[in-house]
Amino acid sequence: MSAAKTEKFTTEETELADIAKALAHPARVKILKILSNKNICMCGDIVNLLPLAQATVSQHLKELKRVGFIQGEIEGPKTCYCLNNTFLAKAEDSLIKYFNKIKKGKNSSCKTKKR
Amino acid sequence: MSAAKTEKFTTEETELADIAKALAHPARVKILKILSNKNICMCGDIVNLLPLAQATVSQHLKELKRVGFIQGEIEGPKTCYCLNNTFLAKAEDSLIKYFNKIKKGKNSSCKTKKR
DNA sequence: TTCATTTATCGTATATTTACGATGAACGAT
DNA sequence: ATCGTTCATCGTAAATATACGATAAATGAA
Numbered sequence: 001m002s003a004a005k006t007e008k009f010t011t012e013e014t015e016l017a018d019i020a021k022a023l024a025h026p027a028r029v030k031i032l033k034i035l036s037n038k039n040i041c042m043c044g045d046i047v048n049l050l051p052l053a054q055a056t057v058s059q060h061l062k063e064l065k066r067v068g069f070i071q072g073e074i075e076g077p078k079t080c081y082c083l084n085n086t087f088l089a090k091a092e093d094s095l096i097k098y099f100n101k102i103k104k105g106k107n108s109s110c111k112t113k114k115r
Numbered sequence: 116m117s118a119a120k121t122e123k124f125t126t127e128e129t130e131l132a133d134i135a136k137a138l139a140h141p142a143r144v145k146i147l148k149i150l151s152n153k154n155i156c157m158c159g160d161i162v163n164l165l166p167l168a169q170a171t172v173s174q175h176l177k178e179l180k181r182v183g184f185i186q187g188e189i190e191g192p193k194t195c196y197c198l199n200n201t202f203l204a205k206a207e208d209s210l211i212k213y214f215n216k217i218k219k220g221k222n223s224s225c226k227t228k229k230r
Numbered sequence: 231t232t233c234a235t236t237t238a239t240c241g242t243a244t245a246t247t248t249a250c251g252a253t254g255a256a257c258g259a260t
Numbered sequence: 261a262t263c264g265t266t267c268a269t270c271g272t273a274a275a276t277a278t279a280c281g282a283t284a285a286a287t288g289a290a
């Protein structure tokens with residue numbers, strides 16, 4: 001995101017980009033899928049299902065948590081992660097609204113000499 | 116994405132991450148919105164609507180083109196960009212299906228001691 | 231208390247992204 | 261042919277992201 005000069009874009013644009021950024025790595029895409037299987041939530045279990053070191057997985061979990069996709073609950077020395085369904089619904093809604101917006105103007109030009 | 120070790124994740128995971136990556140910057144989010152306004156498609160016009168240098172905008176356009184969101188048509192010395200509506204529909208569909216998948220298991224645990 | 235387990239964080243290396251000025255290629259106009 | 265316009269690409273700097281080993285913090289168990 002570089003400096004991402006937040007002031008230079010609208011909040012809507014920045015927030016949508018942030019949601020997309022959380023999903024912009026296959027490991028994080030997979031983590032959310034794993035967490036949607038009710039029975040899996042321990043960090044260690046997630047690590048075992050990914051081709052990445054524990055520290056790296058922890059880093060990805062942190063990013064997902066930062067954006068809001070997941071929450072973590074401490075259970076003794078372990079941490080149980082779970083999806084934040086409220087945020088999930090919000091994120092999906094934002095994406096769908098965005099797609100609806102950009103689909104509206106049905107500009108079907110660009111038929112020739114495609115680069 | 117680093118090496119992104121494509122082999123380590125499924126095609127589905129990698130493709131969804133790629134779609135998300137294209138939307139993971141506010142400038143690209145904005146570019147697609149701009150292009151959805153039928154009357155704007157010239158690269159120069161897009162540059163004028165963004166707080167970024169021409170070279171940078173061209174780079175963002177290249178990324179959007181790489182993933183498939185847009186196409187470019189050469190018109191003399193100018194280039195007219197437009198949305199790829201087919202891809203747009205496909206991308207939205209992929210995202211919606213993904214969200215439906217991870218929403219399915221309604222794991223509403225994680226109520227206490229949230230980190 | 232001491233040990234083993236689990237996970238976050240630190241330090242760090244490498245890769246990628248973002249940004250911009252400069253340059254080059256393509257083309258219309260003169 | 262030359263000039264001006266438009267845009268892609270090159271070179272490069274700086275910021276982020278990704279990955280991992282090592283370590284620290286927390287806690288249950290012995």
